[in-house]
Amino acid sequence: MTAKGIVHKYGDNVDTDVIIPARCLNISDRKELASHCMEDIDKDFINKVKPGDIMLAGFNFGCGSSREHAPMVIKESGISCVIAKTFARIFYRNAINIGLPILECEAASEAIANGDEVSVDFDTGMITNVTKNETYQAQPFPEFIKEIIDANGLLNAIRKKQ
Amino acid sequence: MGMTMSQKILAKKAGLASVQAGQLIEANIDLVLGNDITTPVAIEEFEKYGFHQVYRKDGIAIVLDHFTPNKDIKAAQLAKRCREFANRYDILHYYDVGAMGIEHALLPEKGLVAPGELVVGADSHTCTYGALGAFSTGFGSTDMAAAMATGKCWFKVPSAIRFNLTGTPSKWVSGKDLILHIIGMIGVDGALYKSMEFGGEGLRHLSIDDRLTVANMAIEAGAKNGIFEVDNVTLAYEKGRVERPFEIFKPDEDAVYEKVIDIDLGALRPTVSFPHLPENTKTIDEVGDVKIDQVVIGSCTNGRISDLKIAADILKGHKIAKNVRCIVIPGTQQIYLDALHAGYFDIFIAAGCAVSTPTCGPCLGGHMGILAEGERCVATTNRNFVGRMGHVKSEVYLASPAVAAASAIEGKIANPEKY
Numbered sequence: 329m330t331a332k333g334i335v336h337k338y339g340d341n342v343d344t345d346v347i348i349p350a351r352c353l354n355i356s357d358r359k360e361l362a363s364h365c366m367e368d369i370d371k372d373f374i375n376k377v378k379p380g381d382i383m384l385a386g387f388n389f390g391c392g393s394s395r396e397h398a399p400m401v402i403k404e405s406g407i408s409c410v411i412a413k414t415f416a417r418i419f420y421r422n423a424i425n426i427g428l429p430i431l432e433c434e435a436a437s438e439a440i441a442n443g444d445e446v447s448v449d450f451d452t453g454m455i456t457n458v459t460k461n462e463t464y465q466a467q468p469f470p471e472f473i474k475e476i477i478d479a480n481g482l483l484n485a486i487r488k489k490q
Numbered sequence: 491m492g493m494t495m496s497q498k499i500l501a502k503k504a505g506l507a508s509v510q511a512g513q514l515i516e517a518n519i520d521l522v523l524g525n526d527i528t529t530p531v532a533i534e535e536f537e538k539y540g541f542h543q544v545y546r547k548d549g550i551a552i553v554l555d556h557f558t559p560n561k562d563i564k565a566a567q568l569a570k571r572c573r574e575f576a577n578r579y580d581i582l583h584y585y586d587v588g589a590m591g592i593e594h595a596l597l598p599e600k601g602l603v604a605p606g607e608l609v610v611g612a613d614s615h616t617c618t619y620g621a622l623g624a625f626s627t628g629f630g631s632t633d634m635a636a637a638m639a640t641g642k643c644w645f646k647v648p649s650a651i652r653f654n655l656t657g658t659p660s661k662w663v664s665g666k667d668l669i670l671h672i673i674g675m676i677g678v679d680g681a682l683y684k685s686m687e688f689g690g691e692g693l694r695h696l697s698i699d700d701r702l703t704v705a706n707m708a709i710e711a712g713a714k715n716g717i718f719e720v721d722n723v724t725l726a727y728e729k730g731r732v733e734r735p736f737e738i739f740k741p742d743e744d745a746v747y748e749k750v751i752d753i754d755l756g757a758l759r760p761t762v763s764f765p766h767l768p769e770n771t772k773t774i775d776e777v778g779d780v781k782i783d784q785v786v787i788g789s790c791t792n793g794r795i796s797d798l799k800i801a802a803d804i805l806k807g808h809k810i811a812k813n814v815r816c817i818v819i820p821g822t823q824q825i826y827l828d829a830l831h832a833g834y835f836d837i838f839i840a841a842g843c844a845v846s847t848p849t850c851g852p853c854l855g856g857h858m859g860i861l862a863e864g865e866r867c868v869a870t871t872n873r874n875f876v877g878r879m880g881h882v883k884s885e886v887y888l889a890s891p892a893v894a895a896a897s898a899i900e901g902k903i904a905n906p907e908k909y
C-alpha cells in the first residue's frame with residue numbers, strides 16, 4: 329500500500345481539541361463534522377486539503393481525549409496518512425482501528441517542509457520526499473497491525489476472522 | 491524477567507504465564523465503558539458490521555454525562571441513540587439523567603471496578619480506575635464496538651515508570667497537586683505508551699479520592715494507565731461496594747522499570763497548571779497576579795465529596811469576588827445528596843456560587859459555563875488546551891479544589907493556606 333500527496337505541517341502536541349473541537353461533537357454527519365477539522369489552529373486547512381494529502385507533525389500528535397472523531401475527520405478530509413515524531417497512544421490505536429495509516433518518523437518530521445510533495449510505502453516504511461529528493465526510514469507496521477490496516481479497520485478484520 | 495502490576499494483570503487476562511513490554515496481546519475484559527459522545531459512534535459501527543449480540547449485558551456501562559441534561563437538539567439525538575441501544579440489549583449498567591454522574595466518579599462509587607480487573611472505555615480518562623489497583627485504559631469507539639461484541643481487546647504491553655512515594659503531605663496538598671507536580675516534571679508525553687505505577691510508604695496518606703485524581707490525569711502525561719498498589723485504604727473503600735471475588739496483583743520484586751522516581755509528598759506545594767498545557771506548572775508561591783473571571787469546581791478529576799468538602803470549608807462565611815462566577819458541579823447523584831446533607835450547598839449558595847446537577851458540562855467546553863474571548867478560569871478539571879472551555883482565546887488554569895475556592899474569594903489565583 330502506498331500514499332502520495334502534499335504535506336500539511338504542524339508542530340508538537342497537536343491535541344484532539346484542536347483537531348476537532350468538543351463544541352462540534354454533537355454533530356453526527358461525518359461530512360459536516362469534517363468541515364471543522366483543524367479549524368482552531370488552521371482555519372484554511374479544510375479548503376486547502378486535497379484527496380491523498382499527507383499530514384505531518386512533531387511529538388505527541390493527537391494527545392487529549394479519546395474521541396475517534398479526531399482520526400475520523402482527518403481521514404474524511406482526504407488525508408491519506410499522518411506522519412509524526414510520536415503519537416498519543418489512544419489516537420494511535422484509533423487511527424489504526426479505523427484504517428487511517430500513521431507512521432512515526434523523527435527524521436521525516438524534521439526534514440519535510442509544509443507544501444513538499446511526499447510519497448509513503450507502508451509495506452517497507454519508506455518515506456520519499458519528492459520535492460527535496462530525500463528518503464527517510466520509518467518502522468513498517470507489525471503483522472498484527474498490518475492485518476487491521478489492510479482490512480480497512482478493526483471491525484472488518486474481526487468480521488473476516490469470524 | 492519480573493513483571494510490573496500492569497503486566498501481571500494483562501498476562502492473566504490474556505491467559506499467558508508472562509508478558510513483556512512491547513508484546514501485542516489479546517485479552518479478555520471485565521468491563522467496557524462508553525459515554526454520550528463516544529457510544530453513538532460505537533453503536534453505528536456495531537450495527538454497520540452486523541453484530542446482533544453483546545458479549546455480556548452486565549459487562550458494559552453506558553453513562554450519559556457529557557452533554558446531559560441534553561444541551562441541544564443534536565445532543566438529544568445522541569442521547570436517544572444510547573438509550574435505545576441500552577434498552578434493546580438490556581444493558582445492565584446504563585445511567586441516564588437522574589441516575590447518571592460523571593462516568594469516572596460513578597463507576598468506582600457503584601462498585602463496578604475491583605482490584606485486578608481489566609476495564610476499557612471509550613473515554614481517555616478511563617485510566618482513573620487504576621486508583622483501585624485495576625488495569626484501566628481509554629480507547630476509541632471502534633474499540634468499544636469490538637469490545638461490546640467480543641469481550642476482547644488488543645493491547646501492546648506497556649513498560650512502566652515507578653513512582654515511590656514517601657513523606658506526609660501538608661494539609662493543603664492533595665492528589666491534584668501531586669499529579670500536576672509530576673506532569674510538570676516529566677511533561678505531557680513523559681509517560682507516553684507507558685504505565686505509571688504508584689507505591690511506597692507515602693501511599694497510606696493518600697485517600698481513594700486523591701488516588702482517583704492522580705490516576706485520572708495519568709493520560710495527561712501520555713500514559714496508557716496509572717495504577718496504585720492495593721492496600722488497606724483500597725480494601726476499606728471496596729468493602730460493601732464489591733461483593734464478587736477479586737485478585738490483588740503486586741509488582742514482582744525484580745520487575746523492570748524504565749525509570750524509578752522518588753517523590754517526597756512533604757516537599758510538595760499547592761500547584762497550578764498554566765495555559766495551554768498541563769505541564770506548564772507553577773507552585774502557588776510562583777503564580778504572581780493572575781486575575782480570573784470564573785471558577786469551576788467539579789469534573790471526573792475533582793468532583794468527589796472530599797473535593798466539595800474542602801471547597802466548602804474554605805468558602806464558609808466568605809463571598810466570592812465581584813465579577814467572578816463560581817460553578818460547583820458534584821460528580822454523581824450520591825455525591826450531590828451527601829453534599830446537600832452535609833450543608834455544603836448552603837455554604838456555596840450563600841457565597842454566591844451556582845450549583846449544578848452532575849455533568850461534564852464546562853470541562854470540555856460543552857455547556858454550563860463556557861468562556862468568552864479573553865476570559866480566564868481556574869478549574870479543578872484536567873485539561874487546559876486551547877479552546878477547551880470555550881473561546882480559543884480563553885484560558886484555563888488547572889488547580890486543586892482548595893486553590894480554586896480561595897481563588898473564587900479573591901478574584902485571582904490564590905493560596906488556600908490562609909483560610
Ligand code: SF4
Nearest residue numbers: 592789790850853854
Ligand atoms: S469531566 Fe471532563 S475529563 Fe472527565 S469525563 Fe467529563 S469531559 Fe472528560
